Amino acid sequence: MRYNKATMLKLINQHRELHDEMKKLKSEMGLEKNFAVKALYHSHVADEGAYMRAYQELEQK
Numbered sequence: 720m721r722y723n724k725a726t727m728l729k730l731i732n733q734h735r736e737l738h739d740e741m742k743k744l745k746s747e748m749g750l751e752k753n754f755a756v757k758a759l760y761h762s763h764v765a766d767e768g769a770y771m772r773a774y775q776e777l778e779q780k
Contacts, residue, residue, distance in 0.1 A: 720775065731756065
């Protein structure tokens with residue numbers, strides 16, 4: 720499974736908790752949007768993360 724920015728943005732838009740987490744990363748850590756999205760991918764999707772299945776389903780569409 721590879722990181723895809725468009726798929727990750729769809730996932731974030733579908734799950735409010737990911738959206739809130741992205742905003743938190745941007746404000747508290749001072750990250751740009753692209754880096755916040757990558758951070759969410761690595762912490763919540765990659766390596767059997769909580770949103771891995773939802774991400775895979777979006778990739779197949």
